[in-house]
Amino acid sequence: MKKLVFATALAIGSLGTITATATTPIFHDGIMEGIFAQDFTEIKIAELPEAVTKALEKDFPGAAITKAYVNEESQYKLEVTQENGKTLELHADAEGNWLEM
Structure with a gap:
């Protein structure tokens, strides 16, 4: 035992x-x-899919993307500065859907 x-x-x-x-x-x-x-991998902001930039405009009005990244799964990481100066890190897929990471 x-x-x-x-x-x-x-x-x-x-x-x-x-x-x-x-x-x-x-x-x-x-x-x-x-x-x-x-x-x-860092990419140029102009290389982001239009769906991602439109989702940002819709859900975070006045926010500006400072850096953009993509991974092998076509998921995007955005470093964003809001109008009030607050910075955010957001993740989205190529269709502009926000992801929890």
Whole structure:
């Protein structure tokens, strides 16, 4: 019975280790960051799909895009400055639908 309890505890403990290493933090310059699979490449603002820019105009009137990025899945990351000076990071698909990231 003790062996069964020990084996179960060992198995459960190893599952926690596997999960923890899936988002292993990295360190550089004394700052810890998680490794994420989202690789965005900066693009020119003029290269954004019209649906994305229209969605921004509709949902965030007066906001200006300062930088734009795209990933392999045609998802866009926008760095936006609102009229009041507040900055936002927004994510959208090519059809102009906002994404939670």
